[in-house]
Amino acid sequence: MPTTTINGFTLQYDVIGGGEPILLTPGGRGGMAQMRPLAEQLASAGYRAIIWDRRNCGASDVVIDGGVSEQEHNADEAFELLTRLDATPAYACAGTSGMRAMALRGRGVERHGVAIDVDPGASLLLAIRHPQAVKGVLLTAVTGWPVGAQYLAENYYTCYVEAAQRGGMRAVIEQLAPNQAPDEEPFWAARIRENPRNEQRVLSMDPQHFIRVMESWSAFTLRESYICGVTKEQLAAIRVPTLAIGGGDDEHPTYVAERVTDVVPGAEFHPPVITALERLRLANRDFRDDAAPAVERMEELRSERTLAILLQFLARVGSGAAKPPGGQPAVADVAYQW
Known part of the structure; x- marks a missing residue:
C-alpha cells in the first residue's frame, strides 16, 4: 500500500481510478478500508x-x-497529501461504514455496504483552512453539537485520559471506548496490530503529555461553536458547492445538516436516506434472532441511496464525469422481508 511521510510520520493511502479527484475521509476514527467500496464505485463513475488513513487511524x-x-491536523495533512498527489482542487467527502446509532455491536451482526455517517470536521476544516485545495464538500449524516460532540469527546478522548491517569500508556492500549462492545478490540491495540511500529510510539509516550493533548482535543470538540468546533463565521466563508445529508438519528440529528445549509452560501440539503419508519422497523427487528438480514438490507439500501445522491450532486456541480444511476430508489419501491 502506498505511504507518504508528513511532518516525520507515515500516512497510508491509496488512489483508485482517474478523473476529478475526490478525497474520501472515513467518519469517526475508521480506517480507509471501509471507504474502499465507495471509492471503487466512484472510480467506476469516472x-x-x-x-x-489519518494519523491515529488504520495503519498510519x-x-x-x-x-x-486533531481535526485541524487532519485537514492540514489532507492538504499536504492532495498536494503531493497533484490532486488539488478536490472534492472533500467524509464517511464511514455502519449504522452506529442502531447500537448493533456485540450482537453478531456484520456490517455491509457503504453507508455513510460523518464527523464533519476534517472536510469542513480542509475547505476552511485550505480553500484553494477544495472544489466541493460532501457531508452525509452530519454529527454535531451537543449530543454528537459529547459522543465524540467521550469515545475519542476522555475515556483514554481516564485510562492514562489510572494505569499509564499500557492501560490506554487496553482501554475500550464506551461505544465498543466487550468482545471488540480496543482502539489503540488495533493501531498496534495494523502498524507494529505504533507499539513503541505509544508505550514510550509520557502519559502526562498524552493527557494534556487528549484534553485539548476534547475541548476543541466541546467548545461552544456551530458544529463540532467549527464556527458559524467559518462556515459562512466557504465558497464551494456543498451538500449536507441529514442523519436522522441521535448521533447525527438532521437539524445539524440543516444548520450547515442555512449558513454555507448555496449549500444543498438532502433529507435522511433512511426514513423514520424504516429505522423503527429495524429497531423492532434488532432484538430478534434474525436481525442480521434486516441490517444487511438496510445497509445496502443506505449505500444505494447515498451513492445516487452523491453522483447526482457531483454531476450537477462538476465537469459531468459522473454517470449517476437511474435515481434514488423510492421507499415504496423497496420490498422488505421484515
Missing part, C-alpha cells in the same frame, strides 16, 4: 478516488501532538 502512525486540534 472519478479519481483517494482514500487514506500514532501521533499525539498539540498546537491544534
